[in-house]
Amino acid sequence: MPELPEVETIVRDLRPGLLGRRLERVDLLRPSVVRFPEASRFRARLEGRTITSVSRRGKFIHLGLEGGEELVVHLGMTGTLTLERESEPLRLHTHLRIGLGRSEELRFRDPRRFGRVLLGSSGELQLAGVLPRLGAEPLEPGFAVQELASQLRRSRRAVKSVLLDQALVAGCGNIYADEACFRAGIRPDRRACRISQPRAERLLRELRLVLEDAIRRRGSSFSDYRDGFGARGEAYEALLVYGRGGQPCVVCGAPLRQSRVGGRGTVFCARCQR
DNA sequence: CCCCTATCCTGAGGGC
């Protein structure tokens, strides 16, 4: 599923091809993917605008438009946002096509439809309650590991659930939460308030490292995730625990335990993680 | 306020 590394890869892929391009033709095949404004106003409000920036905040993709508004895309579980030739056959579950001229178009596809599309100024979207408040960006130089670790330690929830809380740290999802816990040697179901400050800081540093490594590998493509051109990433093959329940731990050889934390499938090594 | 659970949705995979 698209988490921070996958979304970052897509943004880097799309940026050169989208900057300065004009949204010439908007074709909203499934209006329900647009959550703001009313889908009936979407096309008129978008058509003819020019893309001035392409960025990421947490798992959200922001296409800045001339005039100050933004087209915001969240990929949910199975969403893809790709720049393609118009001649490429349309895949099932393509919900939005935006023609850019030169026979190219931006396509949003999302079989499971957990994704969504928003259009408006950031203030307007915040006001409408369709853009959540997001926490720290793990890749930013200002990622305050000490401060965030002490915040994390205030919670009585499972440490993994806190990592998944987008209001504390933005962009971490189920895959990289498990990976960060493994690398830090922390059981994902351990209450956050029972982690020492140094170990909580280690957890956040490991999270940043695993996210950076996954970006270098262009994201985890075991299911629907594809980059900005529709190609697979190689990060799944480098994961140490996610998707490996029952297999031997790469460190100690004990079978990895598959469990459930906060309603999410979770894999960890009961020997290496305390 | 905090935290948990149900919900949305499709496709894959297992059992029979």
Place this chain on the structure above:
DNA sequence: TGCCCTCAGGATAGGG
């Protein structure tokens, strides 16, 4: 071979 059941989970609404 085919049907049906379960499971996967990001974000959010609602309940305890």
